[in-house]
Amino acid sequence: MAVMLEIIKESKRTKARLGRLHTPHGTVDTPAFMPVGTQATVKAMTPEELKEIGAQIILSNTYHLFLRPGHELVAEAGGLHKFMHWDRPILTDSGGFQVFSLGDLRKITEEGVQFRSHLDGSSLFLGPEQAMEIQMALGSDIAMAFDECTPYPSSYEYAKSSMERTTRWAERCLKSQTRQDQAVFGIVQGGMYRDLREQSARDLSSLNFPGYAVGGLSVGEPKHMMYEVLDYTVPLLPAGKPRYLMGVGSPDCLIEGVMRGIDMFDCVLPTRIARNGTVMTSRGKLVIRNAEHARDMGPLDPQCDCYACRNYSRAYIRHLVKADEILGLRLTTIHNLYFLLQLMAEIRTAIEQDSLPEFRQEFFARYGYEP
């Protein structure tokens, strides 16, 4: 099997697990956060910088690479790892999320999705077989099955038929993926309906994927609803296999997800808000553009020892951000990713020490969340 989760410790007081995810490009300590490199680059970062802040795995996007530069070109370059100079594990999404987001520009059939490129309007098709073909060409360690991320809210009928189609597509993905050095993860859907989620989890589990994602969450629903879905869905997934909560990356959701048995996360949040000038600190979020930081010669976060916090003041970073200087968003990006990767390391330590509930309480109080 291309990808295997070694479980090192299971929390007695929560559903959290400490593990090591073995992949063809190395091992990832779990629970893990995956920085997003949409277009074969984690925005503003080099691979060396990603390693320096402790990233062990990144995510890249099938839809974007399919459109530009094209998966054949990436294959010619020797695969995505070589193309982008990243020798650690890569997970690729299936492109489903992006093509479904195109609204009027796409048409769904049992076969797949006909859509228009957001770059040049050309007519393209993506279905389970195509998504697998592209991901095999990219050569990611983990490929995701082609699914529909059910919108929120959705009627019971729509959520059901969409989920059932996603399951049929998952089967086709498994059949068409032939690389021995790549694992395909199935994606649980079903909207916010318990019986649909349970059916999806059971049906996909019977297909014996090497890993499972919970999709269709963090799509606009209240957080308590996401946690409820996790509460009843995760226990139905095979215990020995990795579980990935898609598109989730705010600190509170990472902690809550881990406590419900999630091993992997990804999100554009830390890098996107960084480019906007918002940074995460041990005391909550901070908008560096604000005038209060103009003469502040202290670091973004006194508790942080990332490159930005070791060497630059808030006053300087604010100046860079206001002057639209690239170094400004490089520093905020480094800081935010480091913050989340450090948080994951602290979460792993807390699981090791079986003190995750206390860690959660302390973190929430410090960060300013309602626990």
Place this chain on the structure above:
Amino acid sequence: MAVMLEIIKESKRTKARLGRLHTPHGTVDTPAFMPVGTQATVKAMTPEELKEIGAQIILSNTYHLFLRPGHELVAEAGGLHKFMHWDRPILTDSGGFQVFSLGDLRKITEEGVQFRSHLDGSSLFLGPEQAMEIQMALGSDIAMAFDECTPYPSSYEYAKSSMERTTRWAERCLKSQTRQDQAVFGIVQGGMYRDLREQSARDLSSLNFPGYAVGGLSVGEPKHMMYEVLDYTVPLLPAGKPRYLMGVGSPDCLIEGVMRGIDMFDCVLPTRIARNGTVMTSRGKLVIRNAEHARDMGPLDPQCDCYACRNYSRAYIRHLVKADEILGLRLTTIHNLYFLLQLMAEIRTAIEQDSLPEFRQEFFARYGYEP
């Protein structure tokens, strides 16, 4: 004296000199190219990256820092070196070039220049005393006298009165600058008129500056005209002091300038064209966006061992540039600055070996210049 040029070797066959410029923040091998960090950052680069590619001194802009974040704030931060985390020498320009470029937004008097900020339209004043006050607050190793960069073309009368005013301003700059750890360089003007250039060089030399710049060149005149001005101006400058040719950074002009006795250069060219996707290589310029590079798995320049060329293909960098990814312009910026800094190192070696004319010929043939 804050800044001193130690001349190690003088070329017998040209006017080139090999030297070491001693400053309060360390020593610079000359002839030297200074990357430009307009807003207290060399665009897209960290100080560590600048050091890695061999930058020993950078230039920053008084006008921009005066407007944002303000020199008082930089002084509060402990000076420009500390503010921007760069512990090697810094040269600041005087702001004259920028305020004179404002056209209708400025009014010149003997006192100085009244102008409107390009950021918020506020009315501001910059004269010799203000330019010195700002540069003292910034704490650069080398401050430039406040001058008018005479436009090209200019009438003899305008060039003469402008040059004479620049000389009077130079005297006021010397008088008002009081920091012992900062050197002020005078700037020779006089347009393209030989007697005016000679008068300017003589008058400024009599003021005994620790260094001299030749300004008002590379402003639209044909290159042979610039070389002629250097031919008759440079020999009138004190032999033992550093000579700086302002705003010049194309490879041919660097070589021609060094052969005429110039020790220092600065230019936004390498970083600006990099952000546009144009790179300099041992075989001339290359526009990375061009379709011919789409499937080229070789480096930007096979002769280059910069970080970009060691680790990335033209195909990948082209993809990044076309996708507007920050890493794209980071890589082209690193490459172009490395190219020019390496060129300066090769020029220094050629002076050492007294083979600069042969180096020039070989370089021009390879790069595709008419020698």
